[in-house]
Amino acid sequence: MNMDQIARMNSVMSPASQVQPNRQVTSHDAQQTFKTWLNDAITDVNDKQVDSQIMTERMARGEDVDLHEVMITAQKATITLETTVEVRDKVIExxxxxxRMQV
Known part of the structure; x- marks a missing residue:
């Protein structure tokens, strides 16, 4: 996880930081912030999957790539996908x- 991702996660946790100081955060602002964060996270997962596929294809074609780089790229893709699935499960839960709460 790089620093940009951490900064985006912090902005989701505190959407008030993205709006004017004396303005109350609206539902729309919170939704837009979360939507942006979610899109960025899913794009990052997809990018890592594509990078892994490209490295694997290059190795299969016999191009000059290090096996350990292919494995590292594949492991990064696996970890980001597993993390995304776990976060999704927690959100659904x-x-x-x-x-189930009674109002």
Whole structure:
């Protein structure tokens, strides 16, 4: 996880930091911030998957690539995908818990 991703996650945790100081955060602002963060995260996962596929194809064609670089790229792609699935599961679990609450 690079510093840009951490900064984006912090902005989701505190959407007030992206709006004017004395302005209350609206539902729309929070949704847009979360949407941007989610799109960036999914794009990052996809980019890592594509990088892994490209490195694997280059190795299969016999191009000059180091095996350890191919394995590192594949492992990064696997870890980001697994993390994304775990986060998705937690979000769904939280949503289901909220839906079970009585108002």
């Amino acid at each position: 939280a949503y289901q818990e909220i839906m």
